[in-house]
Amino acid sequence: MTIENAIEKVGKILNGRLSTGISIRKQHGTNETYFPEILPDAVAFVNNSKEVSDIASICNQEECPIVAWGTGTSLEGNALAKRGGISLNMMNMNKILKVNSEDMDVVVQPGVTREDLNSFIKDKGLFFPVDPGANASLGGMAATRASGTTAVRYGTMRENVLGLEVVLANGKIIRTGGRSKKSAAGYDLTKLIVGSEGTLGLITELTLKLQGIPESISAAICSFPSVDNAVRTVIQTIQMGIPMARMELVDSQTIEACNDYFNEDMHVSPHLFLEFHGSEDSVNEQSKLVSEIAESFSGSNFKWSSRQEERNKLWKNRHNAFYAVKSKYPEHKAIATDACVPISELANLIDQTAKDIEESGIPGPIWGHVGDGNFHATLLIKKGNLKEKKIAQSIIHRMCERSLELGGTVTGEHGIGMGKLNFMEKEHGYAWDIMTTIKKTLDPNLILNPGKVIKSN
Numbered sequence: 001m002t003i004e005n006a007i008e009k010v011g012k013i014l015n016g017r018l019s020t021g022i023s024i025r026k027q028h029g030t031n032e033t034y035f036p037e038i039l040p041d042a043v044a045f046v047n048n049s050k051e052v053s054d055i056a057s058i059c060n061q062e063e064c065p066i067v068a069w070g071t072g073t074s075l076e077g078n079a080l081a082k083r084g085g086i087s088l089n090m091m092n093m094n095k096i097l098k099v100n101s102e103d104m105d106v107v108v109q110p111g112v113t114r115e116d117l118n119s120f121i122k123d124k125g126l127f128f129p130v131d132p133g134a135n136a137s138l139g140g141m142a143a144t145r146a147s148g149t150t151a152v153r154y155g156t157m158r159e160n161v162l163g164l165e166v167v168l169a170n171g172k173i174i175r176t177g178g179r180s181k182k183s184a185a186g187y188d189l190t191k192l193i194v195g196s197e198g199t200l201g202l203i204t205e206l207t208l209k210l211q212g213i214p215e216s217i218s219a220a221i222c223s224f225p226s227v228d229n230a231v232r233t234v235i236q237t238i239q240m241g242i243p244m245a246r247m248e249l250v251d252s253q254t255i256e257a258c259n260d261y262f263n264e265d266m267h268v269s270p271h272l273f274l275e276f277h278g279s280e281d282s283v284n285e286q287s288k289l290v291s292e293i294a295e296s297f298s299g300s301n302f303k304w305s306s307r308q309e310e311r312n313k314l315w316k317n318r319h320n321a322f323y324a325v326k327s328k329y330p331e332h333k334a335i336a337t338d339a340c341v342p343i344s345e346l347a348n349l350i351d352q353t354a355k356d357i358e359e360s361g362i363p364g365p366i367w368g369h370v371g372d373g374n375f376h377a378t379l380l381i382k383k384g385n386l387k388e389k390k391i392a393q394s395i396i397h398r399m400c401e402r403s404l405e406l407g408g409t410v411t412g413e414h415g416i417g418m419g420k421l422n423f424m425e426k427e428h429g430y431a432w433d434i435m436t437t438i439k440k441t442l443d444p445n446l447i448l449n450p451g452k453v454i455k456s457n
Contacts, residue, residue, distance in 0.1 A: 003085055006064035007042045010055050010086060017045040018086075028087040032322075033075050034335045034381070034389070035418060040067065040081035045089045049165060049173060049204040052088065056202065057171030059086060059447050067449050068198040070137030071113065075336045076417025078144055078197050082451030088202065090139055096120050097205070104210040105162060105179055110139020110203050117208075126210045129154035132413065133319040139203045144415040145195030149246045149318065152371030153277065154211060156413065161194050165205035169443035179207055192438070197415050198449040200442050214277035217245075218287055219311040222274070222294050223267045223301040227251060227354065227366070230270050231347040233290075233297045234370045238343060240293070242286050246275035247371030248318050251354075254325060254365040258317045261324035266317075267301050272370075273318050275311070318367075325365050325378055332363070332380035335392045337419065339403040340374040340412030349402055350375055356395045362388055364395070374412035401426075416453050424455070 011018040019025070020042045029039035046052050059066050065085025072079060081087055094111035101124050108117060115135045118127050130141060132148035140146075142164070147156035154160070163177030177183070177190035193201055224230040227249065234247050250258075250271045259266055274290060276283045283306075291302060305311055317324075326334055341349050350366060357364035357377065368375025379395060381388035400410040400423050410423040424432050436454040440446070 003064045006062035009058045034333045035077040038080045040087035041084045043087045052167045053171045070140030073134040076419040078417035147413045153245045160209045163207035166201035216280040216283040218276045218306045220274045220304045222299045223269045229297040245277040248273040249370040251366045257324040257328040329380040335379040338376045341406045341408030343373040345406040
């Protein structure tokens with residue numbers, strides 16, 4: 001039983017769609033942040049569920065690791081082949097299989113990206129709301145339980161995946177959930193697979209919930225003298241029950257980077273990026289209420305727009321903040337991390353994290369989905385500087401410890417991957433042992449994305 005045997009057998013069934021070339025392996029061994037390059041032994045380009053099933057069966061027999069690969073935009077090393085084996089590129093499985101307009105759901109293959117899906121269904125008056133910023137594959141988004149800028153209103157992938165087709169480690173294909181809006185029939189295996197980061201099964205088909213495109217959409221930005229003022233605006237808005245579609249915080253360091261990257265002239269101070277969905281009257285009313293709340297916390301420099309081109313430009317700044325920051329520090333590597341707490345504790349956690357970053361001397365812009373208590377810190381360390389890397393990891397450790405103390409989680413959307421494994425026991429206690437038992441039941445040979453999520457993997 002060897003990886004070499006598995007590669008030989010898989011190569012025979014893929015007819016030239018398995019590569020051991022160094023350049024292809026490098027493409028599947030890199031990541032967006034600071035994790036070292038880890039190359040798989042081979043890359044398989046699959047076209048359908050049967051091929052995935054056949055490959056899983058072979059790899060299970062040969063005890064060869066399999067790691068699913070989508071667009072490669074994850075930030076915690078989630079799709080790196082930590083123990084070698086075969087990287088399973090799912091991007092040829094990119095068909096939109098069926099749009100059920102009346103029921104507002106869609107069936108897709110895992111390689112479909114969120115932008116491609118929304119482009120395909122917009123003429124039907126529908127859209128898929130989960131928006132992590134990157135044009136990620138929907139299979140990868142489900143695997144990491146992604147969320148993003150619209151989660152405050154529409155929820156995460158957990159709330160928007162109705163059903164799945166999944167290939168298990170032994171090659172068997174199962175279906176979980178379905179197209180009905182609710183079910184009380186047995187264990188919720190859909191929710192179990194969503195967020196499991198490819199450690200329990202390989203997603204080969206998804207049934208997703210869709211939303212109607214709102215009659216009216218309005219977006220705005222507003223600057224504040226401090227992060228605390230911006231977060232307090234968010235808390236009061238949520239407490240008043242105003243149905244926000246997006247509420248994003250961007251600190252002054254990020255604004256400065258975006259100004260340089262996009263040739264903008266935003267006031268260099270913390271900002272909220274806001275969006276409202278609904279009827280024209282409701283959007284106008286919500287916008288007015290939030291502007292009054294923001295002004296009571298010294299918000300200023302309001303810019304509003306209902307025009308799609310201007311809204312797209314505004315959100316382009318927010319979605320590309322990570323790349324703007326990386327561009328500002330070209331000789332640095334980014335350590336991107338996130339945490340999530342109850343929104344009443346968010347200002348406290350951000351303030352303490354910001355103080356740690358300032359005292360460290362390492363650049364560390366902060367932004368996040370503050371409407372649901374989720375924020376991101378991106379620490380920039382000089383390439384090859386082990387001292388700065390150790391300092392950055394210490395900052396992340398304290399941020400995660402505080403998040404747990406405040407009733408939160410060490411990751412709201414990036415997932416565990418390779419970066420947050422050491423916090424799992426403290427966050428989950430004995431429940432982590434239960435996760436390990438589930439993993440070993442579904443994948444006794446531990447071939448699915450080994451080295452992730454569970455302790456003995």
